[in-house]
Amino acid sequence: MKPDEIRKLDAFFKRTFQNPQMQVKARPRKEDSAEVYVGEEFLGIVFKDEEDGDYNFSMAILDIDLA
Template structure:
């Protein structure tokens, strides 16, 4: 993803989840997705659908975390 997209996604996640520690980071060698963190903890991936221009956020929730 382009740096501008990452900045917009970071601002979006911070606003929607009302959490200033959320950060979106580029993935090495991957241009169709970015990593989402809360502080230092990885929480998921956000993917860009090139056909529609939409974004999809994927977050796994482990049974041991519940």
């Protein structure tokens, strides 16, 4: 993803979840997605759909996290 897309997504996540600790970071070897964090805690991946320009956020929730 381009740096301006990452900045816009970063602002969106902070605003939407009302959490200034949320961060969207570029992935080292992937250009079609970025990583989402709260502080140092990895939350998931946000992908860009090149066909329609929309973004898709994917977050795995582990069973042990629900205990």
